[in-house]
Amino acid sequence: MRSSRLAAFFTSLSFFVIAALVAGVVVGGMAQGADAPWLTGGLGVVESLGQVWLNALRMTVIPLVFSLLVTGIVSIADAAATGRIAARSLMVFGVLLVGATVYAILAGLGLLALWPIDPEAGRALLAGTPADSAAVVGEAARTDGLRAFLSSLAPANVV
Template sequence: MGRARRFLASLSVQVLLALSLGLAAGMGAQRWGLPGGSATADMVQSLGQLWLNALRMTIIPLVFSLLVTGVASIADAARAGRMAMKAVGWFAVLILFAVVYSVAASYGLLTLFPIDAEGAKLLLAAAPNAGEVGGAAPIGEFIKTIAPSNPIRAAAEDAILGIVVFAVFFGFAASRLPERLRVPLTTFFEAVGETMI
């Protein structure tokens, strides 16, 4: 009995049970209809949107704080010795390998399993706003957006790339501070990251 209670008390099990219950409720509503009709559907949709917004509001502070503490600690470790520099070098090599592999794998999979032109047309026809997709922005415009002139606006607009670049620069700048200033700053961002998690 105690083992079953501990199993059900696990957060992962509770999340899995809640997802299963939501899936079953959705299937039941699809088959037999919702009590209350569209008013109930609107209420459920509003609650779901509230939950998603609550999750999304933690993303920017989490990404920023983890990057700042990570970059500051890597820079500290890199100053400490050659082993840390090797680790950073391997990290860079592995990231480069992952990028090259993912590009090659996608082209390889598209060669093995080409997209049928007729199926692609049907998929685009079924997609809402498919006609609004424009061409890619010029590379000069993309380069301008890498470093945001206003990081607060970038956070408000969910411009993750700009936030990442700002956080990396901020972390490197924090690693150059004297220890009496650097330690409280990185401790603060570490606490922010843990709070968001």
């Protein structure tokens, strides 16, 4: 019985997904550790493909949320109940938004009090940024056509 469960696991899709993830981490770590420029260039292409995948996933979120909202609004039949639910949900949304904002401010200030930013390190970081980021992006697009093409396949947001 136990061997049949084990055999079923090793032939399941879950096992292959986990094995592919582990293999990807191992191969990526070995490629990053190797000092071969062609191999690290290949990692850039794989990274671009991963970015396209993530952008495509992000693109599905807005239509799904919109359709969920429309379906939820249409399914409520009672107009009076709709007004009460809408008012209550707006109130809850406002309270949560204010609460999250206050929490973010307090947490940010607390973290900055625990780990202050060295002013000299901040200036050095800002000094290292290029003056014209658009020129740098244009230069990167000219020198790395395949990566630029792959990253343009799926935009990062709908707008």
